Amino acid sequence: MSEPNLTEPSPPDTGPVTGPIADLSYRTYDGPLSPPRARWWAIARAASRQTFAKRGFWILTVLGAWYYLVMIVIVFFVEQVLSASPQPTNRAMDFFTRIVWKDQFLHGLSFAQLIFMIVTLMAGAGAIANDNRANALLVYLSKPCTKGDYIIGKWIGVFMPVFVAMALPTFVFYLYGAMTFQSYGFLTADPWMGPKLLALLPLMAAFQTSLILGFSSCFNQGRLAGFAYAGLYMLTNLFTQLMVGVFMNYVSRDNTAIDQVPATVKTFFYASIDGLNIGLTKAILGTHGSPYFGIPSRIPSMRAPELLPVLALIIALSVGATVLAWRRVRAVEVVG
């Protein structure tokens, strides 16, 4: 064994390491790649994820349940009164006979229309408009995506949050009612209420989704698209409120005068975005409506519109808006 060379100089001090510890050179990717089709799902997932990640969305979804929450509280107190009293009071019993369960869904959805509109704006106003501003279509079309993937992906990406905002409070109330209000005829009064709600809610969400995407495709800024959509919503709503005013003028003095209401008023009573949604709700649930919270009222509700014309109008508007989005999204200029 040789002696260690004690006179050998130590290696020069190179100073502190300044370069990165990790290997930053380019490496090829040899991992898996799924077949190049149906990319709309990736687009839909990303679009909906952006909305679901917003705290405001969940706050609005909870706010959209306010009618149901109030209803639950009222029913709870009435039940307390019934159970506390040795002889159920007539007024409490009257309350339950006045309650039409399917109308509670009509009211819940009607009162939440404005909230649904805000959720729709949040999810969809910038969906295409912001992409127009950022030239994002270049990114999509340089990948194995088509214009069809893009539109379908965006549509589903907006539809999912809007549907969740509508469906979550409704089905939570439905489940609560099915478990708690069974003895008051919640399930027996209309056994088809569940399937009817399952048919209604996607239709309403699809209608709002298609409209907002049509608007979004016409602008380069989500904010402008949102203002335009909200403007149309409010203007048409103002118009239907005028019709409500005329209707009330007839029926407030004489509740049997509903037949004297002019046909024009009946026709245009639902001629707004939320009006169409309410009309569709009435038509699908098969109700004209009843007093809110079971509080007696002598003013009758406007009759439900015929299902087919309302459905046809909603489908026509939805298809029209989607076609508009399809035409406005230009897939040609991918490279300079």
Added chain:
Amino acid sequence: MREVPLNPRPALSQGLNSARVNVASIRQLTVRYGSFTALSDFTVDIPVGCVGLLGPNGAGKTTLIKALLGLVDPASGSGEVLGADIRREGRTVRQRVGLMPEQDCHLPGMTAVGFVAYAGELAGMPAAQALRRAHEVLEYCQLGEARYRNVETFSTGMKQKIKLAQALVHGPRLLLLDEPTNGLDPHGREEMLELVRDVSHGKDVSVLVSSHILPDIERTCDQVIVVTQGRLVAQGMIKDLKRLEGQPVDIELKDPNGAFLNALLTAGVTLLGEIPLGYRVQAPGRPEETAALAFAAARSTGAQIRRFHVATRSLEEAFLEVIR
């Protein structure tokens, strides 16, 4: 031992030992926009490596890139990119190719890493792999520090780099870069050219660079394709394109010497012009024969040759002559 790729995609390295491997081939392709013919009976083979795509405005470069991506419907002809038919398998082509567009483009409201990972998912990568790879390519593109910043807050140079990152994330075998140094300051341009050169050399990635800035092409590419009026007018190695006809040579002397020149002319050499401290001359035969004549003349006249090289022209001169 040859490496076997883990995925079944065609690897360029499989054929690197052959004399010439093409990443894309276009055969008699004609593309029309209405009555305007953008590409006319266009045939080209794009070889492995870094290739520059040159041509004046409206020459058909953009249409060629679109055709390579399978985004236009040609009137006639055919083409293949990395083994996929551009007419029938556009999606497959775009999965194997990465495009860095000229225009500013990003996905609004996303962080850099979110954007690049999403681009990977769009290309077909599993979400977890896409995220891991996004971090990797952002580091490679020198955006590691800015990966959690919103892309909309990026400077022009950073936006160019993130466009490169999103094009690279899914590991394409062919990169199409459209004006990669557009809008960059000298430092940013230097960084971008270095990245392009690095990725296109020894990384199993071929690159087609479309640019109007000829020094950029010269710096990064080994070969060029010159297009004008929808037709291929020249293709080859840059050094061949820059070579002058007749292979003239430049001779630099310590002191310019009339006797040396006379001796050369007497030996049958033609004077093409004067250069600083010397002459550009041409003789029949190869440059080696001209060299022998020059050294003989120097010996006889006592002139001292400082430099002797085959004369070339700039890429710009070559380009202008080709498209004329």
